[in-house]
Amino acid sequence: MAFGRAGSGEISRREMLAGWIGTTALVAIPDLGRTVTPASTVRPASTAEPASTVTPATQTSGHFFLYGILTPQAESGGIQSAAAPASRPAGAPSGVSRAALSPVTLATELDAIPVASPGHAWLALATVATGVTEMTGVTEMTGVTGVTGATTGSAVTAGPAVTLAIVDTATATLARKVTVRLRGVPADASILVTPVFSPDASVVSLVLGISVPSGRREIRKPDPRTGGFQAVAAADWRSEHALAYFDRKTGALAGPFFLDDAPSLSRSTAVATATDLFLWTTPDPRATPRGKSHPVAPPMPSVSVFPLGEGKPRFTVRSPGPWPGGEPAGALANGDAARFVNARTLQVFAAKDGDVRQVTVAAVQEGRAKPSPVTMTPGPDETLFLAKPSIGRAVIVDPARDFAVRNDIGFAPPARPFGGLTSKAVLSPSGDLLYVLGGAKSGGLAVYDVATGKIAGAYGDGRQYSGLYLLPSGTLLAVSQENPRLAYFSPELSPLATADTSLYISGVY
Amino acid sequence: MAGYDTAGEIQRTYISARAEFRADPNFWLRYFTPSPYADVVESDPARECAGAWDSGGPRIGPVMAPDQSRLSGSPAEGLADAETFCAAIYSTYTSVGPLQTPANGMLFCWLDEEYSATLSVGYWNGWADYVAGYEFGNVGEHPLYACLYCAPYSPYPNCSTIGGSGAATCHAVWSSEPASCGTLTDPPLWHADSCTAAPTLVWQFGEQDTCGYSANVDLDVGAPGFNTAGYCFYLSSKP
Secondary structure (H helix, E strand, C coil): CECCCCCCCCCCHHHHHHHHCCCEEEEEEECCCCCCCCCEECCCCCCCCCCCEECCCCCCCCEEEEEEEECCCHHHHCCCCCCCCCCCCCCCCCCCCCHHHCCEEEEECCCCCCEECCCCCEEEEEEEECCCCEECEEEECCCCCCCCCCECCCEECCCCEEEEEEEECCCCEEEEEEEEECCCCCCCCEEEEEEEECCCCCEEEEEEEEEEEEEEEEEEEECCCCCCEEEEEEEEEEEEEEEEEEECCCCCEEEEEECCCCCECCCCEEEECCCEEEEEECECHHHCCCECCECCCCCCCEEEEEECCCCCCCEEEECCCCCCCCCCEEECCCCCEEEEECCCEEEEECCCCCCEEEEECHHHCCCCCCCCCCEEEECHHHCEEEEEHHHCEEEEEEHHHCCEEEEEEECCCCCCCCCCCCCCEEECCCCCEEEEECCCCCCCEEEEECCCCCEEEEECCCCCEEEEEECCCCCEEEEECCCCCEEEECCCCCEEEEECCCEEEEEEC | CEEEEECCCHHHHHHHHHHHHCCCCCCEEEECCCCCCCCCHHHCHHHHHHHHHHHCCCEEEEEECCCHHHHHCCHHHHHHHHHHHHHHHHHHHHHCCCEECCCCCCEEEEEECCCCCCCCHHHHHHHHHHHHHCCECCCCECCEEEEEEECCCCCCCCHHHHCCCCCCCCCCEEECCCCCCCCCCCCCCCCCCCCCCCCEEEEEEECHHHHCCCCCCEEEEECCCCCHHHHCEEECCCC
């Protein structure tokens, strides 16, 4: 992981030519804070509809973070070509200066997609180093560059090293950093790192998928382009998992614990509750003798429940399919865990014994020809908020009431509901309002009254946005495919500002 | 010769598609894990294959549609997704007796990059290299070929990624644009948006929502002279 210079978002042309373009980067941008004002009204979509009352968020000094790939535009204009608002309509909050919105390139070349803690106070970043000397132990970090602070431990060599950095989102500085040495693992292993926060963010579990190659060789395959043969590099990969736990408050590290589950597929799904880590894994089907004369059913995944800090599960049980692979998952208030599979079914796993219950949420059953992304995030009052933009539906279900649907809101699906950023519908902090990308015909944004399910306001500027986020200040951030890629809106859907970025954005935190 | 792609199970989809288009597809392009927002073939491969047989289109090509944010990730992310994808393909193959690899030994495996997604070289190389080197059944066969589904003229990196120096080989592009619409028996003349980095061999000419199809299918056709079904699994009998 490389860190940007404190206070500077720029990367030199020399650095860019050295290969920065096309690499991943994480950029911190100060939130577009708002001054406290009396409750205001959401502009109705039509005069026939009543306005809804909202209370804007108070002034905040937090940050949000863009994750993506540096674009070729950086060559001429620097990494952040125009950070300040390009427009600010009359009536928009004042005090937004160019300097206040200057971004900082926090890190590049991350080896895992950043993960935000519940409540978004912390951000976990991970990198993997192979075959280098590293310091083990915990380092207190005080600056964005990460070059200051005290490190304890000793120097060791060989074996991949996984480094976890915890960023304080309020200040966009590194708060903690720890390195986990994987002794005995070959340097050419592929390490898949998945950080998982506990609900209060006090513990960060690291799920490590370790894939080790052997039998490297060159094979000859038919070449469909030429009709001849081509040489292809091949290897036999064998994967297993390890766990480590980092106590964010004390800096203590537990692990790594190797789970001895080889051969299994490195891709997994994990959820942390206040006391446990739920881990879904799948055996590698090549481990079971198979042949066309004696067909064998595909292996079932399993779920193991580990007490936080431990390498031995309390139990492991079979899980119904599908195999884990990126489905939305999260902890429930009662300590159970849930994952939303096949974009239509909620699977609830009991912390006591892994007993699984499958819940059908009728409102989001409809499928389309294309895969229909679904988000599952915490809702108000320990509920779950499910959004499926491809069919224009969002629901709030209540686990405490047998997963009954508390609210069901229909909206016009956006123009491109399938690709890019997954977040296209968000709840207001109070849970009273639902913000969504505007429909395919209108573009822009729309807001719905959750209680009534009726549209409460809309803003259309002809632009089709690909993602929608609620920033800590309560400001809405809409992301579009071309600059200005960032558009800020008030909770009343008034445009506040726009900004360019030379990142192809694949995540906002 | 046109066929379908769908995120739904074939056995639940083909009847409505047949009622709408009044013809049998030449092939099905179907999602395998890790595709977290679709039904996946390996959950019940025998019934899925039986559905393909009953549909009159007993050819199945594998597609993988991960959460799109992952496509800009690291080589380890790409390798991990490919590992699961190949395992799902292999597991399906060994679960269904009549399911056969293509006669030409080349099974095209598609990575789904939607319009607004960003594909990094690291992810692509981790994914494509693993797919290309995957040994099927430990018998020395390596029938999987890395291919990309994308919108070639999208402003996001797709063709430029697979065409970059040091990028792993992409054997074919399946273009999602333009959505010209048409029917199974009367597809439009070939004018798919194309990449220069790899041959564009399949075109999704009919996208369900854009074209107003009621069945949960998109319509696809091979380039002139390219037989898409020949690069898919085929069924020698009904499972």
